[in-house]
Amino acid sequence: MPGNTLQDAVAAALNSSDQTDVIEGIKGAVISEIERLDPGVAIVDTDYFNHSYAPDLVLSWPGGKQEREVYLRYNLRSTQAGRDVDLLGGSAPVFFSLDSRHDDDAVAEDLRGDLEDESGALVTNAPAIDGFTSAEQTRDTGSVSEPLLNLFRRNVVRGGRGLLISGTAQRLQHTPTAGDVDEDISYLTTFEETITQIFRPEAATRLQRAVDIVRAARTGNTSLFEQPDDADERLRVIGGKLELDELRILLPYMLERANALDSDAFWQYVGGMISLKQLEQLAETIPLEDLNHLVVANLGTWRATRAIMSFSPEAVEEERPDPSWTVHAKLLAATAGAWRVHFTTDKRKGGSRDDSPLVRWEDIWPHLSTSPVSSVDMQGITRRVRVSAEDGSNVFADVDTISSTIEDDFRVRSVALRPSDDESSDLELDFKTMTVEGRKVLLGDLASAAFDVLGWRYPLSTDERTQILGRSALQRQQDKFITPRLLIEDRPAAEALELEGPDASEDDED
Known part of the structure; x- marks a missing residue:
């Protein structure tokens, strides 16, 4: 694109003697500039140019x-003369002034008055857009302004309205002094006032939500997100879903200040607007190396379908x-003790091994006491036994009886555990593939x-488990722990008990 700014490119195109070159040059320059502003936008060229009612x-x-329709106009005066705002403003279009040499204050004030009656339309010009794209977009999160x-x-x-000219860009590009909290708070106030004036409601709401997040991250004050349910008058908290571009900008800012944001309520609020799929997509473009606060706070709400253990x-380092919770190999991963576990919402993702040794019942039963066992698949030298219950009964006692009374060298191939909520399916633990699978399983249950259970050979220490699963999860685990063998006589019988001969399965192991 000729020149360094949109104005330069437009001026170069207008100097061409060929009308086709003029149109292609101007449209190409505007399209490039819009894509610089918003990389996620899709743009269709209508093959019209400066038409009275057809968008460009x-x-x-x-x-x-x-x-959103975009109408290219040579200057603000032509927009005013054509009564564009009155005749076309009902669809909330953008009127784009290309040559600002005639965009004087008198014309601007007249248009401002017209736009007060039609709040959805946006009138802007090349200098204003240049003001926003002149500074490179960065991921430098050192200042609230970035x-x-x-x-x-x-x-x-996408969401601008009213008259947007270069003064707005200059006002917002004032960068507060690094480390000056008062200047940062003042900037946030100015930003809030500006977005209310020049954005349509849906865009202003998205940006106000970002202000709330940045303010909490900058000051460490998360009281907005920690209101009691019985509060007489709850403060405004904006929810919804964060788009990928918003996350790409906001998440690094939050993560850099995570230690000062030790508030489960805040991270649960953020987690409610994020999906695991988005985290996987984000990891392709930005580093996500310390997600502990975010993930631990949402272990009881985020859901996945598969965990792969390795x-x-x-673990071999001194x-x-x-x-830590990170995104590793394009999947959410938890690393603790001797283990790394990858989590995914798509069972097709994440490879797994198929040669891990099976385990003895007596080795794993102490680790199964906190969840009802819905089925167990055991392989012996002469038999294969599957114990299951259809009515939600716990088959723990039945398995324990079988393993201790039938003379065979039983090894456990898989175990199914009941989830901690009603929405999830049972969790299928496979010791041969070292995977846990289920439908819409809470991330905390999978972890x-x-x-x-799968990692019984090298259990986490108390501190490691607290860091990866949170204090509340650890406390619940300790509160629920009861030695299973003391309750064997009280366990209900299994609804189904299947005994199979040695030929029942091709993958029986010694």
Whole structure:
């Protein structure tokens, strides 16, 4: 694109003597500039140019039905003379002034008055857009202005309204002094006032939500998100779902300040707007190396379908790193003790081994006391036994009786555990593949089953388990622990008991 700014590119195109080159040059420059502002936008060229009622471009965004028409005009005066706002403003379009040399204050004030009656339309010009794209978009989260200004850029064309000229860009690009809390708070106030004035309600709401997050991250004050349920008058908390572009900007800012944001309520609020799939997508472009606060706070709400367990490469180091939640190999992963566990919402993702040794019942029964056991598949030298219950009964006692009375060298191939909630399916633990699978299983259930049962040979220490599963999870585990053998006589009988001969399965092991 000729020149360094949109104005330069437009001026170069207008100097061409060929009308086709003029149109292609101008449209190409505007499209490039819009894509710089909002990389997620899809742009359709209508093949019209400066038409009285047909748009030059049509913009749309993934995941929604929103479209926005863009009308290119040579200057603000032509927009005013054509009564564009009155005649076309009902669809909330964008009127884009290309040559700002005639965009004087008098014309701007007249348009401002017209726009007060039609709040959905946006009138802007090349200098204003240049003001937002002149500074490179960065992931430098050192100042509150950086994440918010990056989000502002992405929403200008999508949700802007009214008259947006260069003064707005100059006001918002003022960067507060590094480390000055008062200046940061003042900037946040200015930003809030600005978005209320120049954005349509849905865009203003998205940006206000970002302000709330940035303010909490900057000050450490999370009281907005920690209101008691019985509060007489609850403060405003904006929910919904964060889009991928919003997360790419906001999440690094939050994670860098995670230690100062030790509030489960705050991280649960953020986690309620994020999916595991988004975390996997984000990891392709930004580092996600310390997700402990975010993940631990949402172990009881996030859901996945599969956990794959393997030895951690760091386990052989003399000083193992602290337990951590990260995104590793494009999947959410928890590393603690000798283990690394990957989690996914798609059972097709994440390979697994098929040669892990099976385990003896007497080795794992102490680790099964905190969840009802719905089925167990055991392989012996001469028999294969599967014990299951259809009515929700706990078959723990039946398995224990069988393993201790039938003379065979039984090894456990798989165990099914009841989940901690009604929405999840049973958790299927496979010792041969070292996987846990289920439908819509709470992440905390998957993690506990993997570390506590599949990983029985190398259990986590108390501190490691606290860091990876949270204090509350650890306390619940300790409160529920009862030695199973003391309750064998009280366990209900299994509904189904299947005894099979040695030829029943091709993968029986000695």
